[in-house]
Amino acid sequence: MTDDSGRASFLARVAAALGRKEGEPRPAAPIQRAVGASTFDEETTRDAAALAIRFRDELGLVSGETVFVPDVGGVDAEIERIVRSRGLGPAESDLKKADYAVLRAEALIADTGTALVIERTAERRLAPYLPRTCIVVADSDALFPTMSSASLAALHAAARRGDKGEAVLITGPARTADIEKTLVLGAHGPRHLIVIIAGIQAAEKDAPS
Amino acid sequence: MTIHFDRKQVHDDLHSPSAPAVLDSSMRRAVEHKHAAQALIAWDELRERAHEIKAYAIEHLDELLVRFESEFIARGGRVLWTQTADEAASRFLDICRTHGARSVVKGKSMVSEELELNARLTAAGIDPVETDLGEYIVQLAGERPTHIIAPAIHMSRQDVGSLFERKLKVDYTDDPEVLSEIARVRLRQRYLDAGVGMTGANFGIAETGTVVVVENEGNGGLSSQAPPVQIVVMGIEKVIPTLDDLIVFLQLLARSGTGQKMSTYVHHFLGPVDGRAMYCIFVDAGRTALLADPVARESLYCIRCGACLNVCPIYRRVGGGAYGWVYPGPIGSVITPSMVGVEDAGELPFASTLCGACAVECPVKIDLPHLLVHQRARAVDEGAASSPFENAAVASWTRAMSSSRGYSFAVLAARVGGAASSMLPWISPAARAWSKERSMPKVASMTFKDWWRER
Amino acid sequence: MSRAGTASEAYAPGDTVALFIPCFIDVLFPSVGKAVVSIFERLGVDLAYPEDQTCCGQPAFNGGHRKEALELAARFGDVFEEYKWIVVPSGSCGAMAKRFYSTLDPGSKGATVGARVFDLATFLVDVLGTVDVGARFPHSVTMLDGCHGRRELGCTDAARRLLEAVGDIEYRELPAIEECCGFGGLFSVKFDALSTSMGSAKCANATATGAEYLVSGDSSCLMHVGGMLDHRGSNLKTVHLAEVLASR
Ligand code: SF4
Numbered sequence: 086m087t088d089d090s091g092r093a094s095f096l097a098r099v100a101a102a103l104g105r106k107e108g109e110p111r112p113a114a115p116i117q118r119a120v121g122a123s124t125f126d127e128e129t130t131r132d133a134a135a136l137a138i139r140f141r142d143e144l145g146l147v148s149g150e151t152v153f154v155p156d157v158g159g160v161d162a163e164i165e166r167i168v169r170s171r172g173l174g175p176a177e178s179d180l181k182k183a184d185y186a187v188l189r190a191e192a193l194i195a196d197t198g199t200a201l202v203i204e205r206t207a208e209r210r211l212a213p214y215l216p217r218t219c220i221v222v223a224d225s226d227a228l229f230p231t232m233s234s235a236s237l238a239a240l241h242a243a244a245r246r247g248d249k250g251e252a253v254l255i256t257g258p259a260r261t262a263d264i265e266k267t268l269v270l271g272a273h274g275p276r277h278l279i280v281i282i283a284g285i286q287a288a289e290k291d292a293p294s
Numbered sequence: 295m296t297i298h299f300d301r302k303q304v305h306d307d308l309h310s311p312s313a314p315a316v317l318d319s320s321m322r323r324a325v326e327h328k329h330a331a332q333a334l335i336a337w338d339e340l341r342e343r344a345h346e347i348k349a350y351a352i353e354h355l356d357e358l359l360v361r362f363e364s365e366f367i368a369r370g371g372r373v374l375w376t377q378t379a380d381e382a383a384s385r386f387l388d389i390c391r392t393h394g395a396r397s398v399v400k401g402k403s404m405v406s407e408e409l410e411l412n413a414r415l416t417a418a419g420i421d422p423v424e425t426d427l428g429e430y431i432v433q434l435a436g437e438r439p440t441h442i443i444a445p446a447i448h449m450s451r452q453d454v455g456s457l458f459e460r461k462l463k464v465d466y467t468d469d470p471e472v473l474s475e476i477a478r479v480r481l482r483q484r485y486l487d488a489g490v491g492m493t494g495a496n497f498g499i500a501e502t503g504t505v506v507v508v509e510n511e512g513n514g515g516l517s518s519q520a521p522p523v524q525i526v527v528m529g530i531e532k533v534i535p536t537l538d539d540l541i542v543f544l545q546l547l548a549r550s551g552t553g554q555k556m557s558t559y560v561h562h563f564l565g566p567v568d569g570r571a572m573y574c575i576f577v578d579a580g581r582t583a584l585l586a587d588p589v590a591r592e593s594l595y596c597i598r599c600g601a602c603l604n605v606c607p608i609y610r611r612v613g614g615g616a617y618g619w620v621y622p623g624p625i626g627s628v629i630t631p632s633m634v635g636v637e638d639a640g641e642l643p644f645a646s647t648l649c650g651a652c653a654v655e656c657p658v659k660i661d662l663p664h665l666l667v668h669q670r671a672r673a674v675d676e677g678a679a680s681s682p683f684e685n686a687a688v689a690s691w692t693r694a695m696s697s698s699r700g701y702s703f704a705v706l707a708a709r710v711g712g713a714a715s716s717m718l719p720w721i722s723p724a725a726r727a728w729s730k731e732r733s734m735p736k737v738a739s740m741t742f743k744d745w746w747r748e749r
Numbered sequence: 750m751s752r753a754g755t756a757s758e759a760y761a762p763g764d765t766v767a768l769f770i771p772c773f774i775d776v777l778f779p780s781v782g783k784a785v786v787s788i789f790e791r792l793g794v795d796l797a798y799p800e801d802q803t804c805c806g807q808p809a810f811n812g813g814h815r816k817e818a819l820e821l822a823a824r825f826g827d828v829f830e831e832y833k834w835i836v837v838p839s840g841s842c843g844a845m846a847k848r849f850y851s852t853l854d855p856g857s858k859g860a861t862v863g864a865r866v867f868d869l870a871t872f873l874v875d876v877l878g879t880v881d882v883g884a885r886f887p888h889s890v891t892m893l894d895g896c897h898g899r900r901e902l903g904c905t906d907a908a909r910r911l912l913e914a915v916g917d918i919e920y921r922e923l924p925a926i927e928e929c930c931g932f933g934g935l936f937s938v939k940f941d942a943l944s945t946s947m948g949s950a951k952c953a954n955a956t957a958t959g960a961e962y963l964v965s966g967d968s969s970c971l972m973h974v975g976g977m978l979d980h981r982g983s984n985l986k987t988v989h990l991a992e993v994l995a996s997r
Contacts, residue, residue: 095375095578099356099530102586147554181486197556207567214515232541232556240562241537244502247368249567251519252504254560259512262552263428263444264470265451266320272427273478274512274559299940607929607947645940647933647947648811650900664852670813679813688809692817695772696824701803705776724938731945732976735777742775742782746798 136195136228137285144198147257148270149278151198153285160222160283167279173218186212188255190223191239193282196231197256200280203243205250213253219275221255225284296638297618297630299645316450317613324444324604327553328655335545344546345659347539348595355585358500358533359576365503369565371572379579383409386492386525387418389573393523395420395489399481401507401514402426403494404442404598405527407620408579408633411492423484425513430477434461440614440622443551443600448613481513491521495528496597497543498574501536502562505574508547510558518563525573526563530581531594543597546657550599580633589668593628595658602652602662608645617642624652628665631673640673709737760834760876765795767832769866771842771968772804778968784995785838785869788882801828807845811934815853822850826858834876835866838991840898840967843868848901868898869991870907870966884994885916891923891960893930893951893974895967908966908990915993921958925950932973948977956985966990 141151154163164187167173177183190200200221204210213219229236240252259274270276351358363373376382386409390398398415400406400422412422412433424433428445432438435457439445446454455468464476485491493514497506505526507514518524534540548554566572584590603609603623614622619630619639627642643666652662673679680688694700728734766789770782789796806821825846829835837843846863854860873879890912898904912920931937931947938944951974955963963978963985965971975987 091377091381092375095377095576096356096360098377098578098582099359099585102582103353103356105356143555147558199556203564205564205567207570210519210567211516214512214519232544234538234541237537237541241502243564244504244537244562247565249370249565251515252562252564253515254556256554256556256558259510259558261427261474261511263426263431263446263511264449264454264473265316266323266444266447267451267470269471269474271478272474272511272513273425273481273516607931608943611943611946644813644936645943647896647929647931647936647944649896649929649933651896651927651929654900667811667813667849667852670811671815672813674813675815684812685814688812688814688817692806692809692814692820695803695806695821698801698803701772708776724941727938727941728976730941731980732948732973733979735972735976737776738779740779742770742779743798743800745779745783746786747800 131228133225133228134285136193136230137225137282139195139230140193140198140228140280140282142198143195144257144278144280147198148260149198149257149280151280151282154281154283155286157224157283160281163281164220164222167220171218171277180211180215183216185218185220186216188213188219188221190221190227190280192236193223193228193280194230194232194236194254195228199232199254199256201237201239201252201254203239203248203250203252205243205248210250213255214259214274217271217275218277218279219255219258221278221280223280223282225282228282297634297642299641300612300616300618317448318610320444320447321604321610324553325601325655328550328601328604331549331553331555335549340542340545341657341659344542344597344657345595347534347542348658351534352531352585352591352594354535355530355533358535359530361500362498362503362533365500366505366574367503369503369572371503371565371574374573374575375578376575377578379409379577382527382575382577382579383411383414385575386411386527387414387420389523389525390415390418390420390490393489393571395521395523397421397423397484397488398490398492399423399425399485399488399517399521400429401491401493401509401517402429402443402445403492403527404439404620405494405529405577405579406492407439408577409527411527423481423488425481425485425511425517426509427474427477427511427513430481431457434458438615438620441600441603442598442621442623442625448615485516485520488517488521490523490525491517491519492525492527493518495526495532495574496547497540498528498533499535499537499540500533504537504562504564506540507561507563508544508557508559509561510552510554512559514561515559518561522569523571523573524563524566525575527575527577529577529579531596547597547599550597550601550655550657583632584629587632590628590632590665592660593625593632593665595660596625596629597658598625599657601655601657605651605655607647607649607651616645624662624666625660628662628669631669636669636672636676637678640669640676640678643667643669643673644679705741758833763795764834765797765832766834766836766872767829768796768798769802769805769829769835769837769842769846770798771837771839773972774838774968777972778989781838781968781989781991784989784991785836787995788873788884788991791883792877792879794877797832799828799832805842805845807842807849808934810845810849810853818849819853819859822846822853822859822863823857824859825850826860826862829862829865830858832862833865834872835862836869836872837866838869838966838989839969840868840895840902840904841969844897844901868902868904868966870898870911871902871904873994874907874910880910881914882911882994883997885997886993887917888962889919889921889958889960890962890964890988890993891921891955891958892926893923893955893963893965893967893970894926895965895970896929898966899927904966908964911990911994912964918993919960921960923958924954930970930974932970934969937973944973945977948974952977952981952983952985956983961986962993963987964990964993
């Protein structure tokens with residue numbers, strides 16, 4: 086609902102500032118893309134292996150890590166391995182105490198090393214932020230070359246469906262440069278971000294992109 | 295409230311040994327990072343397009359606001375329309391009271407500074423907690439942010455170290471990593487205890503009714519998601535038409551602000567989950583004054599990236615404190631006179647050489663020097679910038695320059711007076727200001743005009 | 750993005766070029782105007798100098814005195830109306846006529862005539878297609894680039910190319926050449942501490958090149974930086990681009 090007090094006069098002020106004539110009906114907000122047709126050249130390549138390597142390289146530039154596993158079945162074992170090798174505590178249901186959280190990415194954007202994560206429940210809403218380590222899991226099908234209508238389709242869909250919660254594009258672990266523009270990782274969010282991409286053969290992973 | 299460009303600050307800063315050097319080198323690094331980041335993409339095309347999208351959005355602002363509102367409501371949120379900063383702060387307090395909030399965790403927001411929200415909350419017995427590291431530092435110091443994306447940029451790491459030592463009773467350290475960790479630990483529980491979480495908005499998407507907040511530290515995610523009640527305080531110029539339009543701005547914003555390809559977090563608030571509440575407070579607070587001015591309107595395209603501050607030779611020397619209000623640098627000098635009133639801030643746009651470095655950097659192609667001159671003219675028209683003496687002197691000078699005879703007399707006066715300043719009579723009183731560190735040019739024995747006639 | 754005025758029509762041999770000699774150059778630095786005359790004479794270009802010209806109005810415009818600026822813009826339109834080519838040895842006054850007259854009053858005579866104004870270096874290089882004007886200047890030089898010329902008119906390369914083609918010259922790049930020297934017209938006295946702080950940086954960069962001369966296409970910037978150098982008793986001398994191009 087809307088708090089009506091002030092709304093009408095507010096809109097009247099905006100309309101007047103725009104030079105609209107009094108009583109001129111406001112067009113019924115036909116939302117179209119403002120100008121031009123395309124946003125970005127969506128590269129046509131959907132070669133998952135090449136995209137995965139590009140994703141890994143880009144994420145690496147912002148201090149995130151990427152691992153490939155051949156199929157979805159290998160994801161759990163990989164998480165186990167990460168947890169053990171880094172001495173992380175057991176998975177906790179209480180995020181406040183958890184050493185790590187596992188997130189699912191609905192899209193991966195290779196150009197920037199970005200993961201699209203949507204959390205739709207109250208219990209999960211702080212998962213991307215509270216633990217020191219975030220493990221993001223995605224299928225190689227979720228890889229896209231650039232940020233585009235296509236790569237944000239899941240976000241479009243969630244918005245259209247009226248999903249609740251938060252969608253967040255995550256690019257690397259949290260960071261700050263607020264003191265003398267000096268980069269510090271971690272800040273208020275995770276210090277480590279590891280993305281596991283399922284469906285990429287180990288042999289492919291160093292193939293030239 | 296009369297806002298002066300603080301000359302004293304100029305003086306102090308120019309002669310203080312540490313601050314400007316730290317600021318200057320930070321700003322130079324920021325510009326270098328930006329240039330490196332933008333070199334790899336079709337930068338000019340993107341900023342052209344961003345400019346067009348903003349132009350469209352501002353021309354259709356009334357429609358977009360209404361559309362955004364209905365979508366936001368459909369997501370389960372509530373919208374409040376507020377005309378003044380004061381009203382916006384009051385509505386904010388109302389919401390806090392309704393939900394019985396004792397403390398508010400805040401993401402970084404410049405609008406919040408306009409509302410003087412921290413003071414208002416404190417006065418109402420509600421504890422405001424800044425969570426962005428820079429804002430946290432500035433709040434601890436009892437100061438005001440001096441840069442729109444790097445609030446504590448005016449402080450050295452040593453300054454921050456002794457501040458933390460004094461206020462937080464921790465051992466002195468000037469290691470940014472340790473300082474950041476101290477802030478993290480201090481704030482953890484505050485997110486979970488707060489009754490209300492507040493953020494600004496980088497973009498409001500009309501098509502979806504989603505608010506987009508861009509940040510790097512994770513504090514924006516925690517501030518918006520942890521407390522049971524979420525309030526977005528949004529300047530009305532933040533609305534853009536579609537999700538696809540957002541993509542253009544995301545390419546530009548991080549590169550311009552921090553030199554990153556993409557910011558770490560781009561949050562989209564879809565709607566409140568079980569039992570939580572979500573509000574959006576639309577804030578006018580002088581924006582319709584900018585909107586009503588067909589020239590100054592362009593300043594509403596600003597995405598608050600800070601690039602124009604980073605490159606500004608004035609800002610680099612004096613920092614944000616000298617500008618007297620919320621928004622410093624070239625963009626601040628353009629919007630402040632309209633937002634707070636030209637009679638109160640008419641001096642700001644004069645604190646510029648009009649070198650135009652800002653316009654080159656602006657990712658949405660705002661013609662900042664042109665807008666500075668426009669605001670100067672408004673200030674003069676309103677009698678808010680020039681003395682009656684100056685106005686009279688300019689008028690009579692113009693009369694002189696409007697005829698060959700008048701011109702010859704001015705030249706004669708200059709020669710007799712031996713002072714170049716006679717050519718610009720309203721400068722004469724300031725001849726001393728010129729001469730402090732500069733030799734005064736000599737009037738030539740023969741003008742070019744005379745030479746041409748005699749040749 | 751270049752705002753450089755490129756001639757819509759080509760310069761035809763025999764076309765007259767009108768000299769626009771800004772008021773402060775007329776009174777303080779007439780040698781700059783004389784140098785422009787000698788360059789064009791050497792190139793065989795027919796010159797005119799409308800003697801009714803005064804000030805372009807930039808001080809009033811930048812000071813926010815729009816009405817007065819409009820009057821002088823209109824006057825400029827009248828004085829230079831009959832000329833197709835107008836050349837000025839100042840990027841700053843050039844920007845006033847070429848860019849800001851149309852800001853003040855789009856479509857006015859001042860704006861139309863102002864659009865025909867070229868800064869000296871741009872005219873020589875882009876319109877006449879001349880890079881080597883037959884000058885000789887056996888000294889080391891570095892260059893101060895005026896911001897208005899650089900950003901409003903988009904001319905940076907032209908001056909550099911002209912200098913590099915001068916005989917026996919040694920061109921040294923000025924570090925941070927794109928940074929403003931701090932003149933800014935009225936700013937120089939309204940905010941003098943800031944103005945000279947910026948000027949100091951420019952002096953330091955220029956001095957560090959070890960060049961004998963600091964060259965610029967803008968006498969106003971030179972007046973400020975040169976005034977500072979002189980005040981400090983520096984050996985670095987200032988000279989206008991036109992004077993370098995006129996010497997042999
Ligand atoms: S005016 Fe342009 S450069 Fe300055 S903060 Fe706004 S968007 Fe950035």
